[in-house]
Amino acid sequence: MAGRHWTRRLEDTPLPQEVPLRGPLLLFDVDGTLLDAGGVIADTMVTAFEAAGEDPPEAAFVQSLIGLSLPEMVDVLASRLHPDRREKILSGYRLRYFDLIEQDDPSPVFPGADAALGRLRAMGFVLGLTTGKARRSTQHMLSTMNWHQYFHTVQCADDNPSKPNPTMIARALAETGRSAENTILIGDSRYDMRMAEAAGIRAVGVSWGYNPPVELVREGAVAIARDFDDLVAIVARVAAQLAPA
Structure with a gap:
């Protein structure tokens, strides 16, 4: 498992309003995927x-x-x-x-998470969060990391049924104008994979979270990322197979 560290958004990372919204929607889980909480x-x-x-x-x-x-x-x-x-x-x-x-100190972010988000935004992907966290703690994370402007949709536990119910995904699609055919979910848990399957979207698992990769594959992950560099490469490859946004 990757170790945790504390970081903030790179100042030269393109912000959402600076990047054309031409790409597919990427929906990130938080705990176990972006944060080592x-x-x-x-x-x-x-x-x-x-x-x-x-x-x-x-x-x-x-x-x-x-x-x-x-x-x-x-x-x-x-x-x-x-x-x-x-x-x-x-x-x-x-x-x-x-x-x-x-x-406490700023949120513990997995190494490479911040840089990967910046790279994916620069590639034109639309980013969103689908998390079982409360909105209060999610907003605290976004403020601490200066990540508010990364994400065009933020779906939290306060406003949605728990995973694996697919309501979070349905609302994210509605807010961004994307369809299930051009959306990818990235997560570390069986509940992420089941939610993606229920919503009819592809899911990519990460190996550094709290469920074994073999279980994520069994639950429907199309690939497992070894680290964030690998994740960016996998997402680009999977996105090339999706319907146009």
């Missing part, structure tokens, strides 16, 4: 369980569920508990997570 998510979830007086889940199990929206993740992790107890865990997680990310 698995450790923070798992630690915060364990703390939320402990604060509620419940036995915490294993960190590896928490990370394997990243991709689901938070309420759905808690439902899986606390399936044996009464709904009131799940709500307590959910509230405790939100409080701790928002405090942590908004008071």
Whole structure:
């Protein structure tokens, strides 16, 4: 797995309004694809369980569920508990997570992510986000990284059903005027792959996230990227096979 580091957008990277919107739509997952947030998510979830007086889940199990929206993740992790107890865990997680990310250093970005986004924008692709993160934490990431102007559509958990429901993709298509035939999803989880399949779009998996690449292939990924340079090459190759935007 690639290590994490902290970075900001390169000042000479073309911004969306500077690049013709001629290319296909690329929809990026966030946690496990752009951000290495698995450790923070798992630690915060364990703390939320402990604060509620419940036995915490294993960190590896928490990370394997990243991709689901938070309420759905808690439902899986606390399936044996009464709904009131799940709500307590959910509230405790939100409080701790928002405090942590908004008071801590900038978001941990996988090496090569920022440069790859710039290269893809310069190639004319339209970029979007489809994430199970809350809008508050997503907007914090975009502001911290100066990424707001990269993305023409941002679909978050607040406004959409959890993955693998394809509503996020449908709304992203509507907002950008693209069709399923000229859209590619990039993600690291089984839920990303299932969402892409449900929406009828191609999906590319990444090897540095929280689900094994073999599982992503089994769930429908057309290719697996080894790193961000490889991802740019794969996306260009897959996009050449798509219908015109």
